[in-house]
């Protein structure tokens with residue numbers, strides 16, 4: 001009797017604490033939603049941003065001529081037409097010191113006309129202008145001041161120039177935690193009333209996927225990319241771990257594109273662009289768009305692959321199977337479609353690649369039509385339960401699977 005009583009009391013305590021926990025979790029979720037609404041409700045980034053950025057090709061060697069010519073080239077090559085709208089200036093655009101009133105000053109030698117004039121020029125071409133600063137005392141190049149402690153002034157400056165996008169870096173931060181540095185700038189940008197895309201460049205140090213959605217429209221999940229296969233593929237891997245956190249308005253960012261910079265083969269650049277596209281990563285071209293090889297332009301302007309990146313469902317693809325050097329990445333698209341990438345990371349191993357519906361999350365026995373966006377062809381064969389294909393080393397094949405009625 002006594003024992004039974006104790007037992008039921010214990011049971012009640014357990015049930016009670018479970019329900020308290022549920023209430024707590026629910027109210028925390030509500031609070032988080034509120035915070036998000038308060039701090040970052042700019043309505044931007046409903047699909048991943050697309051554009052160009054100066055860093056991967058030019059590093060600090062930039063000036064207003066290069067930025068203007070890049071804008072011209074986005075238009076003349078047709079890249080702007082397929083979605084690349086942001087022209088983003090990276091580090092090294094400002095004078096070494098602030099002016100006497102504490103404002104950032106465009107570099108007088110390399111940006112003699114100022115950033116406002118550049119914004120007007122870029123806007124006149126139907127494009128948007130992005131700029132760069134740092135949540136620290138100086139930027140990564142140390143050539144210009146960072147915004148720490150000057151968030152309100154700098155946000156107002158950017159808004160008054162007509163800036164549309166801010167990449168906010170993480171160097172020289174005095175060992176202050178991101179949470180002590182990043183919210184201030186987001187608040188300051190919001191208070192200007194100008195919609196400015198917020199790109200948090202915290203390098204993934206403190207897992208920004210877990211908190212970035214309240215402060216930014218995208219957050220870097222990795223250190224800087226380099227123009228090599230190893231660098232590219234390892235950033236793809238690191239970014240994949242956070243797939244569940246990506247969604248319209250807030251995206252994981254494995255860093256900008258190296259396509260066209262010369263360090264990888266065409267097959268490898270197709271892998272790079274394919275994984276970035278299905279990962280719903282920002283598509284920020286990083287080559288010299290004024291002088292692109294044909295295959296570079298062909299990769300960057302593939303409308304079918306871009307449409308996968310820009311799909312309104314906004315779900316980041318994940319690795320669904322790994323066997324040795326062979327991987328299958330997949331994710332849902334709107335219209336009950338599924339995108340699959342069969343990736344061969346090997347240079348010398350042999351594995352057959354078979355994508356099973358079970359791995360892809362497609363109901364068994366479903367018949368699908370398979371389209372290859374890189375080849376612009378729909379395969380004649382209807383696939384049921386699995387799709388098998390051969391893939392060269394360091395290359396991939398992408399398929400978009402659409403269910404079809406079996407009788408038809």
Ligand SMILES: *[C@@H]1O[C@H](CO)[C@@H](O)[C@H](O)[C@H]1NC(C)=O
Nearest residue numbers: 062063064065066109110111
């Ligand atoms: C920008 O750099 C290019 C190439 O180095 C040079 O030809 C051009 O005159 C420079 N323009 C300005 C405004 O510094």
Ligand SMILES: *[C@@H]1O[C@H](CO)[C@@H](O)[C@H](O)[C@H]1NC(C)=O
Nearest residue numbers: 077292293294295296297298
């Ligand atoms: C690049 O493409 C253009 C237009 O399609 C073509 O005229 C030119 O011959 C191509 N160049 C090379 C090197 O393939």
Ligand SMILES: *[C@@H]1O[C@H](CO)[C@@H](O)[C@H](O)[C@H]1NC(C)=O
Nearest residue numbers: 325345346347348349350393
């Ligand atoms: C080929 O495979 C062997 C054994 O798996 C590996 O040690 C070697 O690095 C591979 N070579 C290349 C070029 O990938």
Ligand SMILES: *[C@@H]1O[C@H](CO)[C@@H](O)[C@H](O)[C@H]1NC(C)=O
Nearest residue numbers: 344347351353390391392393
């Ligand atoms: C992966 O690439 C290697 C090297 O080119 C090749 O031997 C192998 O057959 C490929 N694997 C698949 C599954 O196609």
